[in-house]
Every structure is written in structure tokens, then in C-alpha cells.
Amino acid sequence: MDKKKAREWYIFIKQGILETVLILPALLVCIPILLLVTGGFMARDELREGLAPVFTGMGDYIQWNWMPNYPTFENYKSLLFETPQFFVLFWNSVKMTGCILIGQLLMGVPAAWSFAVYRFRSGKAVFTMYVALMLLPFQVMMLSNYLVLDRLHLMNTQWAVILPAVFSTFPVFICYGGFRQIPAAMLESARIDGAGELHIFWKIGLPLGKGGILSAMVLGFLEYWNLMEQPLAFLESKELWPLSLYLPEITWQQAGYAFAASVITLIPSVFVFLMGQEYLEQGIIYAGLKE
Amino acid sequence: MRRKVMKARLYFLAPSFLGVFLFVLLPFGDVVRRSFMTAITKEGAGIQNYRTIFTNSAFLLAVKNTLRFTVFCIPLMVALGLVIALAMGSIRHMQTVKSFYLFPLAMPTATVAVVWKMVFYEKGFLNQWLEQWGLLAWLGNGAAVDYIGSGAAFYVLAGTYIWKNLGYTVVLWLAGIMGVNGEMMEAAQVDGAGKLQRFWYVMLPNLKGSLYTIVVISFLNSFKIYREAYLVAGSYPHDSIYMLQHLFNNWFVNLDLDKMAAAVVVCALFFLVFIMLLQWLWDKEAG
Structure with missing residues (x-):
């Protein structure tokens, strides 16, 4: 005892x-x-x-x-009520993050579905290419992005930040991880019952692949709310900048602003983190799945 | 019906693929072409640009620093992550503890930079604490160091990287550990294998897949440390943390596009070869 x-x-x-x-x-x-x-x-x-x-x-x-x-x-009072500049930049951040995430949903999710559900040889090659692109850091892609954006006359507009990010292949890979969990037999039986492909995607794919999609969104939010390299390279006018670049512009004599602005920048991230930690972890695990 | 299915998969993929083609593949081809041309006159230059970058002292310094950073940080983080994941697996409040490790991932760089300046500048908190505890005299001749403007910046940056990404690594290790076949571990125990033996002979070999992905992802994330480096130390930081990211950015700002094109091609090739090599090593082990 x-x-x-x-x-x-x-x-x-x-x-x-x-x-x-x-x-x-x-x-x-x-x-x-x-x-x-x-x-x-x-x-x-x-x-x-x-x-x-x-x-x-x-x-x-x-x-x-x-x-x-x-x-x-x-x-807080002078930042929120006497500094209109702060609002412009906060709104810039919201706008860019929102547009990127919506764009990724519209472009990336169907692509992930296509890779996960329809296995075919040429598709596999394309998928491998997507994975390789996902692994290249921004600095390697910067020049390519610039060449296109310059040709399309998008430099120094917020589209220069949004469009390349919309076609990032990272969320495709994360959503793919979620869609892969859906058993093929389920889709096959839906087909035999006469369901169209779009119908299957809408009624089976989206509800069951929700975890992967939300994971991609949570990881995406934390990444794009913190956007730095792209706006620094592609946006010349400071009134187009996101919040993440504004903070360092504040001189130490105005440190009070810097702290208040930091706390306000932090709040959305903390909120998403607390609400979405489960998806954040799931997303990290999906990112680590080896094809 | 088959035909309809084949058509559907194209419709799903097409928007994304066209975007990737337009924004990534096409211009990347252009970059490769430009790497063999002069920047302004656009005449063929053969491999001149490549020769230039390999004799360019800034490029060599940046490559050296980037490699040093990777070689220093990644093994450290992989090992630390594994130890923490193993320890975490056996405590009661795993979820809460894990949150603290993951949280730095959610902290915007701009806010981190504010704090870092207060901590690591010469008159900052770190030196203050060191002096209070009488460690300053013991560590370095009693003189306070500016941790950002000296060689110490490298370790500040390495520490920041680990602080920021440790949670990521721990989650991946935990997933790997959960995936190890429980029956196999039990069978080993029944056969009389001790704790350490079970870990070494059963657990570790089964974690090789996790190791591969953790190394690749850590490598990828190590490039994002540029944000912290830039915000704390600017475009031209101390030599010890002048990395490829700084160099690319500065070449871009100065419109040295020919050198940049050649460096991009070299780096892209290096990454792909590095990743393929890792994957090949792992496949060989598995097969």
C-alpha cells in the first residue's frame, strides 16, 4: 500500500x-x-x-x-479619433486580407477538389508543380511577379499584392488535405444516383472538406494580416500600405501611438487564433502531409 | 458519364491553373530568359550574369549567412521540437501549454519589432537585467552590447525564428508521434524493450516521414524571418544577418534586374534540388 x-x-x-x-x-x-x-x-x-x-x-x-x-x-483616443491615416491603413489591411482570402476560396478550393477527387496522370504532374511552387519563398518569386504586374500596369495598386496571393498554391495544398479524407466510395455512389459533379462538390465536398478550407483560411489570415514583403516591393504610395508597414514608420517620440496601434493590430490576430486554434493545428498537419 | 467527369475536373482546375500560369509560370520563363541578357540593352550576355553574381561579394556574403542561419537553426529547432513534443505528450494540460507555443505565430511582426527594440538595443531590457543579476561583467568585459548592431544579431534572429516557429514544429511532431502504431510500441514493451530502447528502435524510425516534412517546412519558414530582420534592423543590417532576402530586396529596389534574374534561377534550382534530394533520401529509406 x-x-x-x-x-x-x-x-x-x-x-x-x-x-x-x-x-x-x-x-x-x-x-x-x-x-x-x-x-x-x-x-x-x-x-x-x-x-x-x-x-x-x-x-x-x-x-x-x-x-x-x-x-x-x-x-487610443488620439489614434482612433485624431489620426485618419490610421483608419485608411487599417482599412487597407482589411481590404487586402479579405480580397486575398475570398480569391483563394474561389480559385484554390475548386482546384484542390479537382486534385483530390479526380486522379489522373497529367493532373499528378500539375499537382507536383503546385507543391514545388508552394515551397519557393517570396524572394524567388518577386522578380517574376514584378514582370507580370508591370506588364499589366498593376504596379503601385493594391491588386499587385492581391492577385499573386490569390493564386498562391499553398491553400490548394491545405484544402487538398481536407478533401482527401472523403471516401471515394461515397462520391461514386452519389454519381450512380445521378448527381452531377457540381452538385457533388457542393453537397458533399464542401461540407465534408470544411476542415481543410477553414484551416487554409486561418493560416492565410495570420499570414496576410502580417503582409510585408509584397507591399514593400510593389506599393510605392504609403496611403496604399497595410497596417503592418505603418507601425515601423512611427518615430519613438510618438511611442504612445506605436503601442496603441500595436495592440489594435494584435487584436484581430488574437481573435482568429483563439477561435481557430483547432483549424490552425489541423492546417499545420495538412501542410506536413507528404503527397 | 466518364466524359462528363473528365470535363468536370478541368472546369474545377482551370481558373486556378490559368492564374498560376499567368502569374507564375509565364513570368518565371521570362526571368530565365532575362538571366542570359543584359539589363538595359537586352542583348544576349551568355552566362555573364551568372559569372557576375558568383564574384559579387554581397551575393557571397548573403549565401554564406543564409546557409549559416539554416544550418544553425533547423537542426536545433527539429531537436527542440521533438523533445518538447515528447514531453508534452505526457502532461495533463497539453492543449493549454500548446497554445502558448503556437501563439507567436499569430503575433504580427510589426508588434514583435516594437518589443524587440526595447529588449535588444544597447540600453534595453536585456542588458538591464544582465547587469542587475551581475551577469554583464561575467559575460562580456562588463560592457553593454547592442544586440542588433553587432554579431549578436545573428543569435537574436535565430532565437526569434525558433520562438516564432517552435509551435509549428511541435504540432507536426505531435501528429507524427500520434501516428506511430501503438500496437508496435506495446509489442516491443512485451518483448522486454526498455523505454529508451522503444524510443530509439521503434518510435524514431517511424518518425522519419515527419522529419522530412518538418525539415522542408522549417526551411521554407526560415525565409520569412526577413520580416523581423527588416523591421528591427532595416535594409542594410549588420553583416552577420545580411541574407539573401535582403540582397534580393536591395537589387530589386536598385533595379539590378539582370543580376537578380541569375540569382533567382540559381536559388530556385538549389531549392528544388535540395527538396528532391530530401525526398529521394526518404523514399529510399522507406522502400
Whole structure:
């Protein structure tokens, strides 16, 4: 009896230690967020004083009151009500992310369905090509994208960012992972019952492949909300930029804006992350599926 | 009926394929063509552009740094991810803990950059903490280092990459571990294999497929570290983190399109060969 109890204790303690060690890196998530949130509530002078050493290199180390001396909504107020520029950029981000995701749904999902359901030899070659393209980083595709966009006179318009992303092959691969789960026999029996191909796609494919599609959307949102390389290369006018490029433009004297804007940029991502973590994980697993 | 099915698959694929053809394949062909031409006069230049880039010191530095970054980070992350995934498999609140590892993936780079500047600049938090704990004198001659503007930037960037992508790797490893046949593990146990033996002889060989995909995906994601590097350190950062991504971007801005075309072709070839080699190695093992 005693021996059993000792063993139980041993397991309990071991688990406790393991959990503590594993949860430690959570600090690396919590501290940055805490910094951003406290900074957002800090008064302008307090921020300037605390941050001056970092950005001017003079004086003592950075000073940070984890509890602001005079908490204020001033930063949010002036950002949201007195900086119309911020709204333009926020809207740019929403617009570009939205257009890209809708475009991927319209183009990518049917393509994934075609690869997953209709196996044929030439299709397999095309699919391999899609996978290869998905693995090339943006920097390798940048010049190709530019050549087309320039020819179509789309440079310095938001279409320059949207269109190439719509035809990204990554979401095709993720949705493919979801569609592959549907048993072929089910589709065959629907066909025998006289259902048309479009009908099968709509009534069987979409409902059952929902997981893959949502996974692609969640991964896509996190990627495109954070868009940097493409707008930096293809958008010259700053009023076309997304939020993700605006933040670094803020000088440290206006740090209050930077913190408030950071928190506002973060909110949609956190929301999607919390709502869609299951799909995020599923998407990562689909991305790792070997053909 | 067969004919109808064949037609349907084309209708489903066509919009996407046409887009990919127009936006990717066609211009890529043009890039290959341009890599053999001069930028302005568009005369045939043979392999001159290729010769230029391989003697270009910026290109060589960028290649060296990119390789160094990959060789340093990927094995570290693959191993760390496996250890964490194994440990995570045996705790009670796995889902919650996993969220913390995944969260950095959702943090927009611009917000990360704000925090990083506060932490890693010379008068930032890191040096402050090190001094408070008396580690500064012990580490480096007592002088505070600017972690972004010195060789330390490489490790800051490597750490950022691992911080950001560790959750991704852990999820992939966990999926791989779940996929290992439970009966096989039990059979090994019945046959008297110890914990370590079971791990080494049964679990690991079955995880080779996961390893392949994790390496490929980590490699792909390693290129996205440019966002952090750019926002924290700009277009011309310290030499230790001047990578291919910086170089491509700067060539693009300066319209050095001929050099860029040649470098694109070289890199694309390298990636494809690297991935095919990995896949071939893995298929050989499996078959």
C-alpha cells in the first residue's frame, strides 16, 4: 500500500516538474504582450522619458513602469479619433486580407477538389508543380511577379499584392488535405444516383472538406494580416500600405501611438487564433502531409 | 458519364491553373530568359550574369549567412521540437501549454519589432537585467552590447525564428508521434524493450516521414524571418544577418534586374534540388 502511494507521489511530482518546465516559455509570450498593453496606457511623457535611453543611446537603461503612473486612454483616443491615416491603413489591411482570402476560396478550393477527387496522370504532374511552387519563398518569386504586374500596369495598386496571393498554391495544398479524407466510395455512389459533379462538390465536398478550407483560411489570415514583403516591393504610395508597414514608420517620440496601434493590430490576430486554434493545428498537419 | 467527369475536373482546375500560369509560370520563363541578357540593352550576355553574381561579394556574403542561419537553426529547432513534443505528450494540460507555443505565430511582426527594440538595443531590457543579476561583467568585459548592431544579431534572429516557429514544429511532431502504431510500441514493451530502447528502435524510425516534412517546412519558414530582420534592423543590417532576402530586396529596389534574374534561377534550382534530394533520401529509406 505504501509503495503504491509513494509511486503515485512520484508520478505527481514528476508531472508537476515537467509541466512547470514546459510552461516557462509562455513567459516569452506573456511579457511582450504585457509590454505592449502597458505601453498603450502610458502617458506620453512617461513613455518618452522611459524610452529615451533606448532610442538615443544616452543615459541609463530603459525605464518601464509595469503599472503606468497615470494610466490613460489618451493614446487610443488620439489614434482612433485624431489620426485618419490610421483608419485608411487599417482599412487597407482589411481590404487586402479579405480580397486575398475570398480569391483563394474561389480559385484554390475548386482546384484542390479537382486534385483530390479526380486522379489522373497529367493532373499528378500539375499537382507536383503546385507543391514545388508552394515551397519557393517570396524572394524567388518577386522578380517574376514584378514582370507580370508591370506588364499589366498593376504596379503601385493594391491588386499587385492581391492577385499573386490569390493564386498562391499553398491553400490548394491545405484544402487538398481536407478533401482527401472523403471516401471515394461515397462520391461514386452519389454519381450512380445521378448527381452531377457540381452538385457533388457542393453537397458533399464542401461540407465534408470544411476542415481543410477553414484551416487554409486561418493560416492565410495570420499570414496576410502580417503582409510585408509584397507591399514593400510593389506599393510605392504609403496611403496604399497595410497596417503592418505603418507601425515601423512611427518615430519613438510618438511611442504612445506605436503601442496603441500595436495592440489594435494584435487584436484581430488574437481573435482568429483563439477561435481557430483547432483549424490552425489541423492546417499545420495538412501542410506536413507528404503527397 | 466518364466524359462528363473528365470535363468536370478541368472546369474545377482551370481558373486556378490559368492564374498560376499567368502569374507564375509565364513570368518565371521570362526571368530565365532575362538571366542570359543584359539589363538595359537586352542583348544576349551568355552566362555573364551568372559569372557576375558568383564574384559579387554581397551575393557571397548573403549565401554564406543564409546557409549559416539554416544550418544553425533547423537542426536545433527539429531537436527542440521533438523533445518538447515528447514531453508534452505526457502532461495533463497539453492543449493549454500548446497554445502558448503556437501563439507567436499569430503575433504580427510589426508588434514583435516594437518589443524587440526595447529588449535588444544597447540600453534595453536585456542588458538591464544582465547587469542587475551581475551577469554583464561575467559575460562580456562588463560592457553593454547592442544586440542588433553587432554579431549578436545573428543569435537574436535565430532565437526569434525558433520562438516564432517552435509551435509549428511541435504540432507536426505531435501528429507524427500520434501516428506511430501503438500496437508496435506495446509489442516491443512485451518483448522486454526498455523505454529508451522503444524510443530509439521503434518510435524514431517511424518518425522519419515527419522529419522530412518538418525539415522542408522549417526551411521554407526560415525565409520569412526577413520580416523581423527588416523591421528591427532595416535594409542594410549588420553583416552577420545580411541574407539573401535582403540582397534580393536591395537589387530589386536598385533595379539590378539582370543580376537578380541569375540569382533567382540559381536559388530556385538549389531549392528544388535540395527538396528532391530530401525526398529521394526518404523514399529510399522507406522502400
